Amino acid sequence: xxxxxxxxxxxxxxxxxxxxxxxxxxxxxxxxxxxxxxxxxxxxxxxxxxxxxxxxxxxxxxxxxxxxxxxxxxxxxxxxxxxxxxxxxxxxxxxxxxxxxxxxxxxxxxxxxx
Amino acid sequence: xxxxxxxxxxxxxxxxxxxxxxxxxxxxxxxxxxxxxxxxxxxxxxxxxxxxxxxxxxxxxxxxxxxxxxxxxxxxxxxxxxxxxxxxxxxxxxxxxxxxxxxxxxxxxxxx
Numbered sequence: 263x264x265x266x267x268x269x270x271x272x273x274x275x276x277x278x279x280x281x282x283x284x285x286x287x288x289x290x291x292x293x294x295x296x297x298x299x300x301x302x303x304x305x306x307x308x309x310x311x312x313x314x315x316x317x318x319x320x321x322x323x324x325x326x327x328x329x330x331x332x333x334x335x336x337x338x339x340x341x342x343x344x345x346x347x348x349x350x351x352x353x354x355x356x357x358x359x360x361x362x363x364x365x366x367x368x369x370x371x372x373x374x375x376x
Numbered sequence: 377x378x379x380x381x382x383x384x385x386x387x388x389x390x391x392x393x394x395x396x397x398x399x400x401x402x403x404x405x406x407x408x409x410x411x412x413x414x415x416x417x418x419x420x421x422x423x424x425x426x427x428x429x430x431x432x433x434x435x436x437x438x439x440x441x442x443x444x445x446x447x448x449x450x451x452x453x454x455x456x457x458x459x460x461x462x463x464x465x466x467x468x469x470x471x472x473x474x475x476x477x478x479x480x481x482x483x484x485x486x487x488x
Contacts, residue, residue, distance in 0.1 A: 304478065364424060365409075365476055368418055
């Protein structure tokens, strides 16, 4: 398996623009997570899905952030409008739930909002 | 908020020495995991220890878990330059294992 695939790997955008980050989880995994990593706040869980349904979105910072998982093989994290403080690395991760297991991370999307 | 807190935040040692990192957590868990993150990369799973286990080994890694103290340690023996990375602990709750909460990480630098 190719692992968790994220795109884009790097994005630089202007404040106010819409940003869409994409994720393809590992085939057969039924839970998907979006994390954000910054120097100041470390690794924060934004939202996670189980069987394509959002289970916990309490980590989503504000209404400018939204996430969808239309099917088992694709998820998006959207920021609209983007702000400089959204600059961070956004990780997608997936897992096969039902028993104790490990999370597999993508390589991250490095977002810079100027 | 972070469930786990790693200690120290940064550690520099000579190649060949052993490196020990600690993790403390606050709530009940059913498992604790350690992950490594190389600069510019995603996190990679290293080892998992269940709440009913006290020690676990994997190659040069040794993990201990003390649930009474809500703490864990990761020991890397005979360190190598390639071990330079950030190390994170992550905890899974008693009420489900799919949601992991990560600590703040220890930045380990191995000096050749």
